[in-house]
Amino acid sequence: xxxxxxxxxxxxxxxxxxxxxxxxxxxxxxxxxxxxxxxxxxxxxxxxxxxxxxxxxxxxxxxxxxxxxxxxxxxxxxxxxxxxxxxxxxxxxxxxxxxxxxxxxxxxxxxxxxxxxxxxxxxxxxxxxxxxxxxxxxxxxxxxxxxxxxxxxxxxxxxxxxxxxxxxxxxxxxxxx
Amino acid sequence: xxxxxxxxxxxxxxxxxxxxxxxxxxxxxxxxxxxxxxxxxxxxxxxxxxxxxxxxxxxxxxxxxxxxxxxxxxxxxxxxxxxxxxxxxxxxxxxxxxxxxxxxxxxxxxxxxxxxxxxxxxxxxxxxxxxxxxxxxxxxxxxxxxxxxxxxxxxxxxxxxxxxxxxxxxxxxxxxxxxxxxxxxxxxxxxxxxxxxxxxxxxxxxxxxxxxxxxxxxxxxxxxxxxxxxxxxxxxxxxxxxxxxxxxxxxxxxxxxxxxxxxxxxxxxxxxxxxxxxxxxxxxxxxxxxxxxxxxxxxxxxxxxxxxxxxxxxxxxxxxxxxxxxxxxxxxxxxxxxxxxxxxxxxxxxxxxxxxxxxxxxxxxxxxxxxxxxxxxxxxxxxxxxxxxxxxxxxxxxxxxxxxxxxxxxxxxxxxxxxxxxxxxxxxxxxxxxxxxxxxxxxxxxxxxxxxxxxxxxxxxxxxxxxxxxxxxxxxxxxxxxxxxxxxxxxxxxxxxxxxxxxxxxxxxxxxxxxxxxxxxxxxxxxxxxxxxxxxxxxxxxxxxxxxxxxxxxxxxxxxxxxxxxxxxxxxxxxxxxxxxxxxxxxxxxxxxxxxxxxxxxxxxxxxxxxxxxxxxxxx
Numbered sequence: 001x002x003x004x005x006x007x008x009x010x011x012x013x014x015x016x017x018x019x020x021x022x023x024x025x026x027x028x029x030x031x032x033x034x035x036x037x038x039x040x041x042x043x044x045x046x047x048x049x050x051x052x053x054x055x056x057x058x059x060x061x062x063x064x065x066x067x068x069x070x071x072x073x074x075x076x077x078x079x080x081x082x083x084x085x086x087x088x089x090x091x092x093x094x095x096x097x098x099x100x101x102x103x104x105x106x107x108x109x110x111x112x113x114x115x116x117x118x119x120x121x122x123x124x125x126x127x128x129x130x131x132x133x134x135x136x137x138x139x140x141x142x143x144x145x146x147x148x149x150x151x152x153x154x155x156x157x158x159x160x161x162x163x164x165x166x167x168x169x170x171x172x173x174x175x176x177x
Numbered sequence: 178x179x180x181x182x183x184x185x186x187x188x189x190x191x192x193x194x195x196x197x198x199x200x201x202x203x204x205x206x207x208x209x210x211x212x213x214x215x216x217x218x219x220x221x222x223x224x225x226x227x228x229x230x231x232x233x234x235x236x237x238x239x240x241x242x243x244x245x246x247x248x249x250x251x252x253x254x255x256x257x258x259x260x261x262x263x264x265x266x267x268x269x270x271x272x273x274x275x276x277x278x279x280x281x282x283x284x285x286x287x288x289x290x291x292x293x294x295x296x297x298x299x300x301x302x303x304x305x306x307x308x309x310x311x312x313x314x315x316x317x318x319x320x321x322x323x324x325x326x327x328x329x330x331x332x333x334x335x336x337x338x339x340x341x342x343x344x345x346x347x348x349x350x351x352x353x354x355x356x357x358x359x360x361x362x363x364x365x366x367x368x369x370x371x372x373x374x375x376x377x378x379x380x381x382x383x384x385x386x387x388x389x390x391x392x393x394x395x396x397x398x399x400x401x402x403x404x405x406x407x408x409x410x411x412x413x414x415x416x417x418x419x420x421x422x423x424x425x426x427x428x429x430x431x432x433x434x435x436x437x438x439x440x441x442x443x444x445x446x447x448x449x450x451x452x453x454x455x456x457x458x459x460x461x462x463x464x465x466x467x468x469x470x471x472x473x474x475x476x477x478x479x480x481x482x483x484x485x486x487x488x489x490x491x492x493x494x495x496x497x498x499x500x501x502x503x504x505x506x507x508x509x510x511x512x513x514x515x516x517x518x519x520x521x522x523x524x525x526x527x528x529x530x531x532x533x534x535x536x537x538x539x540x541x542x543x544x545x546x547x548x549x550x551x552x553x554x555x556x557x558x559x560x561x562x563x564x565x566x567x568x569x570x571x572x573x574x575x576x577x578x579x580x581x582x583x584x585x586x587x588x589x590x591x592x593x594x595x596x597x598x599x600x601x602x603x604x605x606x607x608x609x610x611x612x613x614x615x616x617x618x619x620x621x622x623x624x625x626x627x628x629x630x631x632x633x634x635x636x637x638x639x640x641x642x643x644x645x646x647x648x649x650x651x652x653x654x655x656x657x658x659x660x661x662x663x664x665x666x667x668x669x670x671x672x673x674x675x676x677x678x679x680x681x682x683x684x685x686x687x688x689x690x691x692x693x694x695x696x697x698x699x700x701x702x703x704x705x706x707x708x709x710x711x712x713x714x715x716x717x718x719x720x721x722x723x724x725x726x727x728x729x730x731x732x733x734x735x736x737x738x739x740x741x742x743x744x745x746x747x748x749x750x751x752x753x754x755x756x757x758x759x760x761x762x763x764x765x766x767x768x769x770x771x772x773x774x775x776x777x778x779x780x781x782x783x784x785x786x787x788x789x790x791x792x793x794x795x796x797x
Contacts (some may be wrong), residue, residue: 013789031789035566036786037779039595039656041353043556044195044327045721048768049775054655056779065593077383173499 009063009076018143019077021067070135070164074142074155083148085155097157104164112171120172127168131161140158195325197355197557198316199549202308202329202343203410205385207232207515208543209312210557211320217367217547220319228542229315231385232650233307235259235296241467243311252439255280258296261386261414262308265301266346267338267681272628276517278385280435289342289681294335302346302683303691309350320460325713326355328553330545331652332387332571336618338681340658345683349691351706357557357657359569360384361391362402363548366515366567367539376509377403377501379536382545383490384515386412390494392501392508402570404500404591406493413449419482420445422469424460437464448474480522487526494530500591511535516542546670569594572655578615578624587652590620595651601667604648608640614650615662629680635664635673648673684710704730704757711760715752718764719745722771725778732777743755744770 010017013029035041037056043050066072075085104127111119134154139150196247199217202207206228210219213709219227222244235257236246247387259281265273270283270290291300309329316324319753329352331343336750340357347354361380368378375395382389389407411675421442423434432720433441444462451458465471498505511527513535518524527535539547551565555561570591576584576601587598612635619627638646654660664673678684683691693703722745730738744767751759 012783031566032786033783036570036782038568040356040556040566044558044717046484046718046764046768046771048772049721052779054595054653056783057656058597061593061596085356125580152212176499 007059007063007117009067009081010138012060012063013067015067017077017080019070019074020139021073023068026064026067031058033060068135070138071155071158072160074138074151077142078148078152078155081148083108083152085152085159087156087159093156093160097160101160101164108164108168108171112175117172117175124165124168125170127161128164131158131165134161187641194559195321195557196322197326197328197553197559198270198312198324199546199551199553200309200312200327200352201360201363201546201549202263202305202331202346203231203384204261204387205414206542207308207312209316210543210546211316212550212554215228217550219543220315221542221547221707222315222320229308229311230260231262231308232258232260233262233304235247235294235299237295239296241296241307241687243307251443252436253438255691256282257296259292259304262301262304264386264410264636265338266305267336267342268301269681280438280492288679289338289748296501297779298583299456300683302342305346306349306691309346309352312348313352323709323713324352325557325619326353326553328356328358328363328549329354330358330360330363330549332382332384332389332407332409333361333391333402333569334387334389334407334409335658336573336628337626337660338618338679339677341682344659345688348688351699354657358552358567359391359402359405359547360406360514360545361389361393361512362567363545363552364512365393365395366548366565367544368510368512368536368548377503377507378510379494379497379508379513379531380514381490381494381516381518382407383523383559384412385517386414386484388412388422388490388493390490390497392497392503398595401568401593402591403503404497405570406497406500406571408489408493411489414514415486415522416449416483417442417446419486420448420460420474420479423474423478423482424462424472434465437462439469440464449479449520452476452554453478453521466508476521482679483522487522489585490524491530501618504558505531508533513537513541514544555737565788568657569658571596571658573618573628574620575630575652575654575660576617576619576627578617580623583622584617584619584624584627588654590721595655597651597652599649599651602650604634604638604641604646605643607643607647609643610640611636612638612648616652616662623646630660631662631680632678632764633662633664634676634678636673636676637667637674638666640670641672707755708755710759711757711764712752715748715760715764718767719749721753722767725771725774731777732781733774737774741767741770741774 009095013026013033015021015026015029035055037053039050039053039057042053066076078085107123111123136158138151138154141147141154196211199210208219208227208229210217221227222229229244230248232244232247232251234242234250234254249260251260256277265429267289269288281514282293284293289300291298313324314757325355327347329343329347331340343357344354357738361382364380364382365378371457378393378395380391380393387407387409388411389405391405392403394403395402409589409742420762424445440462442461444472448460452474457473459465460470462470508531509534511531513524513527520539524535553566570592572587573584574590575588576586579585587600588596602614604612614633614635615623615624616630618630621627635648638648645668649662650662650664662675662677665676668675722741726738726741748763751763
């Protein structure tokens with residue numbers, strides 16, 4: 001018996017362990033698995049079986065969430081290959097990247113100060129373009145060139161940009177309110 | 178002896194249908210429905226009424242009346258007559274807005290509010306249990322048999338404490354809860370199946386005391402809640418109060434006597450309901466001082482009085498759309514739920530906002546109970562093959578208190594249920610063997626602005642130098658949105674013991690005491706109930722095990738099969754008797770013996786799930 005805790009996410013959904021994942025198939029396989037293991041399927045069964053279903057459904061949700069989001073999927077792939085992204089302690093990012101970050105932040109603050117929705121929207125479009133370019137490079141680094149430590153650095157950059165994206169969303173929400 | 182004679186030509190059913198009902202436990206009224214002959218029907222009381230007013234009245238001898246009979250006491254005995262009790266479920270004193278016309282006497286307690294009545298102190302859980310008991314009795318009378326289980330609906334926005342309180346009330350009422358289902362999800366089930374619809378839907382639910390907006394995605398038989406929002410303290414009651422305030426202005430009375438307040442409120446509600454059909458209505462209320470309030474209310478005046486309330490519903494709608502990352506145009510349809518959506522001003526506002534007329538084919542009062550009954554029928558296993566799956570999300574983030582009274586999020590809002598997250602903690606003193614953890618729910622950064630859910634005391638940590646112990650605490654939220662916690666010290670593998678103190682709930686001891694109390698008063702036999710429960714559980718277990726052996730027995734060796742069969746026979750034998758503890762022991766033994774089998778079946782099921790999928794994919 002394979003316990004729910006140790007199951008590989010790609011294996012669970014019977015998909016190849018690649019960054020450029022077939023998302024449609026992931027969606028279909030997730031629903032198919034969930035329709036077998038969801039606790040609702042055990043509503044009339046014994047307590048022991050209810051627990052088992054709960055464990056597997058929890059795993060399926062966690063695996064799906066991880067593989068569905070590109071950044072988490074990249075982190076998970078790197079973890080499989082034994083590469084730590086070290087996002088908590090590895091703050092030694094290249095100086096030009098950090099300078100860029102400061103510029104992004106300044107632009108965000110300025111748009112907020114001016115309460116300018118168009119400025120926030122423009123920033124959002126640029127940020128998305130930048131993140132898409134990094135995600136494209138991740139696909140090459142992970143699936144083609146298999147340069148994992150270079151991929152880990154791109155993941156760290158994306159983590160910075162994702163945080164910026166959240167702050168940007170927050171600023172837009174505040175302006176709408 | 179009675180002979181069972183089956184109708185000529187009728188197929189003998191493989192096994193008896195399980196009786197599972199859907200219950201809409203509402204703020205102003207509650208309903209119970211069941212699926213019979215593949216059709217959902219809402220059950221009536223002996224007078225042919227389907228709505229049970231969610232009103233409970235306590236007499237001095239602890240005799241309890243529920244529904245219309247209880248409602249009759251609203252004016253004469255308001256302190257002992259509870260209306261809108263749902264507002265208090267899992268809530269502390271500070272959470273409930275003070276408002277005129279609420280005559281209850283709060284008991285001096287911390288945590289969930291309690292009330293002093295002439296029959297003693299009662300909690301909202303006990304009051305709600307009385308409503309559920311009345312519905313259960315209605316169902317048993319109509320169906321002629323005890324129920325196997327129920328699906329009970331809750332507002333999508335209910336936090337953990339409120340969901341737990343609802344489940345506790347069901348337990349107290351002797352109902353086996355198959356699932357707590359979000360009300361808007363239930364409404365979508367009712368509509369989605371009738372219309373075979375796919376796409377993104379908004380469910381606008383303005384009930385008596387709560388407003389919920391949910392954005393649901395329906396695909397391939399899966400209902401996903403993309404986002405939920407709402408206002409747990411806004412509902413049809415507030416529209417009554419708006420008219421009530423307007424009536425009061427006319428009388429010049431600053432604070433009417435409790436009885437007058439009830440009469441004015443009842444008149445306000447009746448006037449509101451009449452305005453759904455007509456353009457103007459006359460309100461006449463005799464007061465206890467001999468004077469009479471008489472006014473004419475027009476639709477225009479009513480709309481002006483309630484414009485702010487209608488607007489208040491639209492702010493959460495916008496937030497829910499933003500959370501789901503959707504534009505208004507992407508909503509395929511809008512489902513109306515709750516009697517308050519009969520108000521023309523609401524229908525107009527919803528139609529204007531979404532740019533389309535809302536769906537209203539089903540009675541907005543019944544749609545939730547109907548959906549719950551359909552789901553109960555599926556969970557009971559009464560449908561084979563073509564059933565569907567409901568995926569829900571956690572409505573509010575779960576977090577823990579960290580240094581400086583800050584809340585650190587552990588499970589983010591809108592994560593698909595069930596979900597689990599682990600967090601590691603360490604000791605800060607040499608030899609420390611215990612630590613306490615405070616779990617909160619909400620989106621705010623300060624713990625003081627979130628809801629306190631529970632405090633956990635972790636004990637049995639091996640004494641080590643400060644910072645050496647690594648305690649991994651796992652927070653598991655089940656499909657009902659209910660939390661459980663486990664802990665393990667990583668370096669030693671020692672399981673740390675957890676004692677849960679729910680901040681707004683009841684602990685197991687409280688519930689056991691309430692159940693015993695209710696039996697003392699009902700002069701019923703608690704032993705008989707325990708025996709009954711164990712027999713039902715044993716029958717369920719035997720049936721499930723035999724079905725599993727028949728379907729997947731090949732996954733076991735001959736020896737393994739015979740071990741399980743022996744346990745089945747042993748259980749079958751003791752279940753004939755009347756020793757509930759022996760039945761429980763035999764059930765536990767069978768459960769233990771089948772654990773490995775259950776695991777293998779699960780593995781097999783997952784493997785075949787995806788191989789069986791390949792054909793369908795080719796067609797896509």
